[in-house]
Amino acid sequence: MNSSKDGLWNTDFSHIYVERKAADHPRAKRILSRLKNSRLIEIGHYKDVFCRSRQSFRLQKHSPKLILAVKEGNLLYKGARVCQDFGNHHFYYTSCVMNCPYDCEYCYLQGMYPSANIVIFVNLEDIFLDVEKLLKSHPVYLCISYDTDLLALEGITGFVSSWLGFASRHDSLVIELRTKSANFNAIKDIPPLDNVILAWTLSPVEVIHDYEEGTPSLQARLKSIKRAVDRGWKVRLCFDPIIFTRDWKRQYGACVKEVFEELSPDSIHDVSLGVFRISKEYLKRIHKDRPNSLVFAYPFEEREGVCTYSSGHTKEMRDFLYSEISRYIPGDKIYF
Amino acid sequence: MIYITTAMHCEAKPFIDRWNLKKDSASSIFRVYKNSDRILLITGVGVVSAAVGATYLLTRYPPRFGDMFMNIGICGAKDKDIKKGQAVLCHKIIHHDTGRCYYPDMLFKHPFLEGVLETFSRPVDKALRPSVEGDVVDMEGAGAYQAAERFLSHGAIHCIKIVSDYLEGNKLDKGQVTDLIEGNVPAVSRWISVVEDLLPLPEPLFTKEEEEYLDRVCQNLRLTVALKHQLKHLAGQYTVRSQDLVEALKPFGDIKCTSKNEVKRYFEQLKGRLMEY
Numbered sequence: 156m157n158s159s160k161d162g163l164w165n166t167d168f169s170h171i172y173v174e175r176k177a178a179d180h181p182r183a184k185r186i187l188s189r190l191k192n193s194r195l196i197e198i199g200h201y202k203d204v205f206c207r208s209r210q211s212f213r214l215q216k217h218s219p220k221l222i223l224a225v226k227e228g229n230l231l232y233k234g235a236r237v238c239q240d241f242g243n244h245h246f247y248y249t250s251c252v253m254n255c256p257y258d259c260e261y262c263y264l265q266g267m268y269p270s271a272n273i274v275i276f277v278n279l280e281d282i283f284l285d286v287e288k289l290l291k292s293h294p295v296y297l298c299i300s301y302d303t304d305l306l307a308l309e310g311i312t313g314f315v316s317s318w319l320g321f322a323s324r325h326d327s328l329v330i331e332l333r334t335k336s337a338n339f340n341a342i343k344d345i346p347p348l349d350n351v352i353l354a355w356t357l358s359p360v361e362v363i364h365d366y367e368e369g370t371p372s373l374q375a376r377l378k379s380i381k382r383a384v385d386r387g388w389k390v391r392l393c394f395d396p397i398i399f400t401r402d403w404k405r406q407y408g409a410c411v412k413e414v415f416e417e418l419s420p421d422s423i424h425d426v427s428l429g430v431f432r433i434s435k436e437y438l439k440r441i442h443k444d445r446p447n448s449l450v451f452a453y454p455f456e457e458r459e460g461v462c463t464y465s466s467g468h469t470k471e472m473r474d475f476l477y478s479e480i481s482r483y484i485p486g487d488k489i490y491f
Numbered sequence: 492m493i494y495i496t497t498a499m500h501c502e503a504k505p506f507i508d509r510w511n512l513k514k515d516s517a518s519s520i521f522r523v524y525k526n527s528d529r530i531l532l533i534t535g536v537g538v539v540s541a542a543v544g545a546t547y548l549l550t551r552y553p554p555r556f557g558d559m560f561m562n563i564g565i566c567g568a569k570d571k572d573i574k575k576g577q578a579v580l581c582h583k584i585i586h587h588d589t590g591r592c593y594y595p596d597m598l599f600k601h602p603f604l605e606g607v608l609e610t611f612s613r614p615v616d617k618a619l620r621p622s623v624e625g626d627v628v629d630m631e632g633a634g635a636y637q638a639a640e641r642f643l644s645h646g647a648i649h650c651i652k653i654v655s656d657y658l659e660g661n662k663l664d665k666g667q668v669t670d671l672i673e674g675n676v677p678a679v680s681r682w683i684s685v686v687e688d689l690l691p692l693p694e695p696l697f698t699k700e701e702e703e704y705l706d707r708v709c710q711n712l713r714l715t716v717a718l719k720h721q722l723k724h725l726a727g728q729y730t731v732r733s734q735d736l737v738e739a740l741k742p743f744g745d746i747k748c749t750s751k752n753e754v755k756r757y758f759e760q761l762k763g764r765l766m767e768y
Contacts, residue, residue, distance in 0.1 A: 163685055163689055164598060170597050211646055215598070452732045454728060
């Protein structure tokens with residue numbers, strides 16, 4: 156909801172911090188050409204801005220800035236245990252962008268990153284080289300949009316198109332692009348690829364309204380999905396994270412019904428289910444920043460450093476969603 | 492509360508007059524002027540003085556979430572395109588001696604020019620001019636920022652510099668400095684009020700009655716510091732879930748523990764009650 160004070164904040168990306176070594180990169184130039192009204196500030200290293208102590212994630216979310224940088228060191232990471240591997244042995248993820256343009260109340264990024272500003276690593280080709288090195292040893296399942304929403308940022312970065320181009324040249328690479336965006340339009344002209352899964356996170360309308368600030372509506376997401384499956388793309392539906400509310404059963408029941416009224420179950424590649432879970436350390440940081448959040452007012456249970464709902468609630472929510480979804484999708488295509 | 496530092500009294504005077512600030516006689520080390528929501532300290536000239544002054548101000552009058560700090564003063568401009576008397580809101584502050592850079596979060600719209608400030612430890616003359624990287628130069632900004640960032644978030648620290656010369660070694664008298672600042676006081680003052688309104692105030696989790704009840708329970712149950720902390724955390728979550736905290740605490744209000752075993756038993760019971768969802 157807009158307030159009368161909204162016009163007093165600088166617009167998103169009003170300022171762009173540019174690392175000296177990134178400034179001449181063609182991708183940086185392309186991004187800057189798309190944001191001509193932004194003010195540029197030269198920096199030595201992205202961490203000088205992104206990793207300052209005493210940043211206010213909540214304040215920065217009112218007017219996030221872009222940071223253009225060159226990624227060095229480790230470019231690919233082994234998939235985390237809190238993430239679903241969908242039966243893939245060689246599960247990796249990469250963060251060519253850090254942070255997300257949306258502002259979901261439950262998002263783990265606000266506990267993981269010290270800043271709400273968005274870092275774009277312009278040297279995508281270095282990540283491609285590392286993927287190619289891995290591909291020499293084994294097939295790779297790679298999630299490219301975990302700590303961001305690449306499709307939502309496509310108008311600025313063009314990274315999804317670059318990744319799809321890369322995937323089209325490497326059959327033994329499977330890419331998952333996770334998104335809440337309704338921006339299928341940005342890739343509508345790219346022919347579908349058998350080794351790319353477009354994965355949409357779906358939530359009930361009430362959860363979107365209350366906790367997913369700035370994200371497209373459920374209807375808008377479903378429209379995008381419909382266009383993607385009609386074009387022949389593999390689509391994964393992710394009911395993840397499932398958020399506990401006092402009325403969760405009715406909300407998620409209605410959500411599943413709406414999804415499969417809109418989409419043909421046969422057109423869906425698979426479905427992923429996961430109740431909300433977050434690292435204990437991230438939760439501690441978020442509590443400080445959002446003491447009044449209802450999502451984080453749940454008395455979480457901790458298991459091996461990961462906080463989640465009570466085992467009773469977890470089972471009840473997962474079983475309910477599984478049973479609702481299995482009315483439309485065979486059980487072997489539902490992952491949790 | 493808005494915290495302001497200036498290097499000299501002639502820079503502070505227009506703000507003292509505008510906000511009708513009164514000298515705080517309790518401060519003998521620095522000259523401090525204040526009213527109920529503005530507090531201004533005169534640091535003296537130089538980067539170290541600015542850091543010491545800001546540290547003193549923010550230690551003696553500790554800021555809370557939602558407060559703002561600002562360093563204001565005159566500066567020299569490298570480029571004559573920036574007019575004398577123009578206010579510059581600094582989006583990058585370079586400490587010339589150390590090479591360290593500071594980046595205030597530019598969250599709010601404003602009516603000023605924006606630019607890079609470079610802070611030197613001595614006056615910049617024609618000889619030093621070629622080594623200037625910033626758009627404007629001063630002798631305090633980096634010191635004030637480095638001190639303030641220990642106390643406040645980067646969106647709540649700002650540096651506004653008013654151009655007084657073009658690094659040609661000309662000296663201004665106090666009256667001229669005051670006049671330059673004076674011309675910008677209305678705009679700076681208006682902007683401060685806007686930002687003050689946008690910075691969120693802390694939202695207390697508990698009502699006074701809930702606070703008192705919690706303290707009573709902690710005292711009666713003889714909870715350790717760690718258990719008190721845990722109880723307040725659970726109680727906070729309980730109130731956010733819109734549950735009646737006082738009602739939940741009532742059964743424990745009059746229990747007085749006399750042994751560690753009792754503390755443990757009643758704390759577990761209370762914890763269980765507050766974790767109901």
